[in-house]
Amino acid sequence: MESSLYDTLKTTALGAQRAAQLLGQLTTATKDRALRAMAKALRTSQSEILEANTADLELGRQMGLSESLLDRLKLTPQRLEGMAQSLEQIAALKDPVGEIVSGWQHPDGMEIKRVRVPLGVIGIIYEARPNVTCDAVGLCLKSGNSVLLKGGKEAEHSNQAISLVLQQAAYENGIPEHSIEQLPGDRAVVDVLIRLHPYLALVIPRGGQSLIDFVVKSATVPVLETGIGNCHIYLAASAPLEMARRIVLNAKVQRPSVCNAAEKLLVHRDVVVTHLEPILADLAESGVEVRGCPRTVTFDPQLKPATDDDWGKEYLDKIIAVRVVDSTREAIDWINRYGSRHSEAIVTANYEEAHRFVQAIDAAAVYINASTRFTDGGEFGFGAEIGISTQKLHARGPVGLSELTTSKYIVSGTGQIRS
Incomplete structure (x- = not known):
């Protein structure tokens, strides 16, 4: 046969x-x-x-x-x-x-x-x-x-x-x-x-x-690898709240079944109190299941705890995992460890911090103050595309x-x- x-x-x-x-x-x-x-x-x-x-x-x-x-x-x-x-x-x-x-x-x-x-x-x-x-x-x-x-x-x-x-x-x-x-x-x-x-x-x-x-x-044939999208949004300490809310909600909810939808949210510890509660409320209102790290669950004990398997997973569904981080360096290291090299975003009002994030993140597309949902051939002006390549050759x-x-x-x- x-x-x-x-x-x-x-x-x-x-x-x-x-x-x-x-x-x-x-x-x-x-x-x-x-x-x-x-x-x-x-x-x-x-x-x-x-x-x-x-x-x-x-x-x-x-x-x-x-x-x-x-x-x-x-x-x-x-x-x-x-x-x-x-x-x-x-x-x-x-x-x-x-x-x-x-x-x-x-x-x-x-x-x-x-x-x-x-x-x-x-x-x-x-x-x-x-x-x-x-x-x-x-x-x-x-x-x-x-x-x-x-x-x-x-x-x-x-x-x-x-x-x-x-x-x-x-x-x-x-x-x-x-x-x-x-x-x-x-x-x-x-x-x-x-x-x-x-x-x-x-x-x-x-x-x-x-x-x-x-x-x-x-x-045995050459392969062009179009990878999965385990995409992150990082809310830095200077992230404007209303901008952060719009970006997170759009990136997760606008079409959750596609590879450029956000699957993970990292939140700097300095804005947990001010930013996390309204964002979690936005997500809940949109029917998104939130899974949290221990510090996130401490903030909201009703959340489902995230497991080790969650951090590298592409959900393609109304699910997001949230983690609190102590610094931008920690956020960068975390994304480079668990991300799929697809699309990553930072929300910040600090130009130097944005530049540092862009330089350090290993991904095909890196966003400053914008939704990851734009990683698309049509949105980039290329017309239709075969997929999003997460490799580096060719x-x-x-x-x-x-x-x-x-x-x-x-x-x-x-x-x-x-x-």
Whole structure:
């Protein structure tokens, strides 16, 4: 069975490789026309996609998926419209393919240019987020890459419906066939996909820590790691109260099931009395379960005590753990120990303290007096993104079009030879 599955996926990958060779040569106008057609097709196929999504939601409830996972899985007319708009935004972005990153002249007179080029075939592994199907296809096509999509079994009806709509619209508008391939949702597919070297240029896992760890440790294909979001907000001694309340509430509650939502709150001991009570009241009013360190529980004995397991956990739910710290140095050390290198924030009125925090924190995005919820390709002006990379090679932060390319050197001479 494994050998048969390998042969099947190898054949699929070879088809995607051939498509990628053609795709990388398409004009920007052709790619953008296809993206706009795909957006239109999503709108006209709304009822079919929502019907498929309803089937997934029913199965998800039978499987006992949490409310936060069901929220990630759920599609609505508004979310479908957002997906369509995302494709149109990608079409409006500058095409990275062919961009001259740098150029200079060799002493012998040759012209040397470093130019952006597509990667080739990209494998995307993701869980209960059918909107990722759309974002991944749009970004890969615009950057000249074909894409193998491996969604979760819990979203299989939705993913297949979305992919079919996108394929038809893309292929009717100049995109080579086999540029978009939706793979079965079976877990066994992951084991084979991540070992399809040299047919895939890159694999990108999007999901929980167990999925990411498995892909990173097992893949023979290069991996771009999009990490979990165990994001912190630190309220320094000088944190303005009303600003702190707005930021904490937004970062935790605005959409708790996403990776840039705040999962931990650190509070300097000097503002526990003034800040913690109103913030805890805000969180309770919004239905957030608070788990506290011993000093936090002493302040409010009704709180649930946090365990050692809480500090490194991504909840993706209306849960937050709170810890009182004695200094900014302690807050920095704590975040660098337990954080996931995703997004971290400080609320402070002290410029020097903010600068020290930014310099010392190891994360893809560090915020001063703002919610972590802004770590997003659209909010950063990149359009849709594949995910948030928490590694340092070759991309970090929101992974947009440029991060889905590599480069090659083009050297133009007039007959030079090396002496």
